[in-house]
Amino acid sequence: MAEVLIQKDKQLLDKSVLETGEMILNMGPQHPSTHGVLRLKIHTDGEVVSKIEPVLGYLHRCFEKHSENLPYEQIVPFTDRCDYLASMHMDHAFSMTVEKLLDLELPERVEYIRVLVSELQRIASHLLAVGTFGLDVGAITPFTWTLRDRERILDLFEQLCGARLLYNYIWPGGVSHDLPPNFIEHTIDFVDYFEPNIDELNDVLTTNKIFIERSADVGILPAEVGINFGVSGPSLRGSGVNWDLRKNEPYSVYEKFDFNVPLGKGEMGTAGDCWDRYYVRVQEMKESVKIIRQACEGLPDGDVHGSLPKKIRPEAGEVYGRYESARGDVGFYIISNGKNVPLRVKMRSPAFCNLSVLSEISEGWMISDVIAILGSLDIVLGEIDR
Amino acid sequence: MNFADIIKFIETKTAGKFSIIEEREVILVSPANWAEISTLLKNESELDFDYLMCISSYDKGDNKTYGAAYNFFSLKKQHYLEVRVDTEDGTAIPSVTSLWQTANWHEREAYDMMGIQFEGHPNLKRILLSDDWEGYPLRKNFKEPDYYHGMPVPKDKSYWE
Numbered sequence: 095m096a097e098v099l100i101q102k103d104k105q106l107l108d109k110s111v112l113e114t115g116e117m118i119l120n121m122g123p124q125h126p127s128t129h130g131v132l133r134l135k136i137h138t139d140g141e142v143v144s145k146i147e148p149v150l151g152y153l154h155r156c157f158e159k160h161s162e163n164l165p166y167e168q169i170v171p172f173t174d175r176c177d178y179l180a181s182m183h184m185d186h187a188f189s190m191t192v193e194k195l196l197d198l199e200l201p202e203r204v205e206y207i208r209v210l211v212s213e214l215q216r217i218a219s220h221l222l223a224v225g226t227f228g229l230d231v232g233a234i235t236p237f238t239w240t241l242r243d244r245e246r247i248l249d250l251f252e253q254l255c256g257a258r259l260l261y262n263y264i265w266p267g268g269v270s271h272d273l274p275p276n277f278i279e280h281t282i283d284f285v286d287y288f289e290p291n292i293d294e295l296n297d298v299l300t301t302n303k304i305f306i307e308r309s310a311d312v313g314i315l316p317a318e319v320g321i322n323f324g325v326s327g328p329s330l331r332g333s334g335v336n337w338d339l340r341k342n343e344p345y346s347v348y349e350k351f352d353f354n355v356p357l358g359k360g361e362m363g364t365a366g367d368c369w370d371r372y373y374v375r376v377q378e379m380k381e382s383v384k385i386i387r388q389a390c391e392g393l394p395d396g397d398v399h400g401s402l403p404k405k406i407r408p409e410a411g412e413v414y415g416r417y418e419s420a421r422g423d424v425g426f427y428i429i430s431n432g433k434n435v436p437l438r439v440k441m442r443s444p445a446f447c448n449l450s451v452l453s454e455i456s457e458g459w460m461i462s463d464v465i466a467i468l469g470s471l472d473i474v475l476g477e478i479d480r
Numbered sequence: 481m482n483f484a485d486i487i488k489f490i491e492t493k494t495a496g497k498f499s500i501i502e503e504r505e506v507i508l509v510s511p512a513n514w515a516e517i518s519t520l521l522k523n524e525s526e527l528d529f530d531y532l533m534c535i536s537s538y539d540k541g542d543n544k545t546y547g548a549a550y551n552f553f554s555l556k557k558q559h560y561l562e563v564r565v566d567t568e569d570g571t572a573i574p575s576v577t578s579l580w581q582t583a584n585w586h587e588r589e590a591y592d593m594m595g596i597q598f599e600g601h602p603n604l605k606r607i608l609l610s611d612d613w614e615g616y617p618l619r620k621n622f623k624e625p626d627y628y629h630g631m632p633v634p635k636d637k638s639y640w641e
């Protein structure tokens with residue numbers, strides 16, 4: 095009997111039932127690890143990835159087409175919905191570009207408020223990024239901790255403008271409301287509470303052995319490859335490229351603040367690995383806390399609505415504005431033809447460029463590592479698909 | 481380098497192959513010369529534009545001229561340049577994907593939205609819209625389709641206002 099079975103096994107083998115060769119694995123669009131509706135066509139050889147083709151567009155909401163039919167002030171709610179995890183940054187980037195087109199000077203109080211809320215937003219966005227990155231590689235507790243702290247920032251924003259996620263707060267020419275009473279005290283309370291929590295996060299996640307094994311030396315992004323693919327923000331700084339618009343080309347009032355630009359040094363592995371990209375975000379939260387403290391201290395008095403233009407009608411021309419958001423270098427290219435509706439609005443989305451490098455750095459890694467690499471790039475599909 | 485120096489430098493290398501839109505600090509290149517100028521921008525150590533920030537497609541509004549605006553930045557030299565390449569409908573622009581990988585997806589997006597053809601692109605197909613979409617939605621003469629896969633597209637937008 096046994097011999098017959100062995101014979102059958104041999105026959106099966108001869109018929110090449112056990113095929114080898116490339117297999118295409120579909121991941122998404124409904125998959126918790128793709129952080130949204132992203133579909134990845136993963137070409138695999140066994141478990142080893144040879145190529146990834148991201149399929150985009152599941153969240154395409156025609157932002158650029160809508161913008162061509164709306165007055166400038168009505169585009170801001172749409173920019174909110176592009177990067178829904180860092181809406182303040184998108185509003186700020188768009189407003190700054192329109193102000194560049196209008197050649198508008200803003201009161202210092204407005205700039206301080208903008209920096210203050212942008213840095214709070216940066217912490218909120220990075221908290222979600224590091225939390226979900228931990229979740230991707232199997233650490234569940236830190237995710238609940240980071241969401242608990244993010245909740246307090248959303249509460250602050252709710253006091254500020256009534257909305258928790260989509261604010262429509264920063265307008266071309268100013269902000270929609272002045273700070274509510276006691277907002278500064280509440281912010282200081284928050285950063286006092288939050289700062290020790292970063293160390294706690296480092297204890298439980300950053301230096302955790304299992305976490306390091308999953309993320310260090312995985313998905314290494316060399317600096318020159320990152321630059322060639324247009325990668326920006328914490329993902330590029332993780333590779334050791336010292337480039338932060340807030341420092342190198344200070345916009346708004348960033349030149350008045352004292353803060354550092356954290357870079358990936360390869361402390362746990364090679365520079366530019368997943369762990370470095372993760373740790374840059376953790377360190378940036380500390381730097382944001384520093385900026386928030388200085389902004390709260392130096393906040394000048396004044397009117398925040400004085401510079402809001404009655405009607406936004408820029409002269410014909412075009413402008414390209416850059417902004418350092420939580421995910422990287424946001425750009426708006428606006429062409430105006432002298433009407434109150436732009437002729438063309440193009441958004442350079444940082445996550446769009448960051449995602450394009452995924453195939454390059456995932457080659458040769460396992461499928462489970464692709465999850466880690468994707469998590470460390472911190473993509474937001476709303477901004478990729480627009 | 482500032483804009484004037486950059487112009488002077490490109491002028492010495494390739495005279496008369498581009499024009500300048502002076503008041504906007506933009507250079508205008510024809511598709512025929514773009515391959516040469518783009519290689520110059522990337523490889524010349526004086527210019528060293530290693531970072532392509534954005535490619536924005538635009539419609540001139542005369543139903544035949546479309547174009548792409550390239551925003552370059554040099555991380556090493558810290559200077560900027562904007563280049564525009566205008567093209568008639570149907571004439572392809574040489575792809576710069578082999579020089580800057582950023583261009584790969586941005587060119588696909590320009591093709592998807594504005595119908596600009598890029599010659600030499602490794603994989604020029606739609607990126608944000610589905611493959612069976614007809615027309616290029618960011619063109620000014622784009623008409624919203626009446627049906628998509630047999631489903632009527634709602635035209636009554638009165639509930640919006």
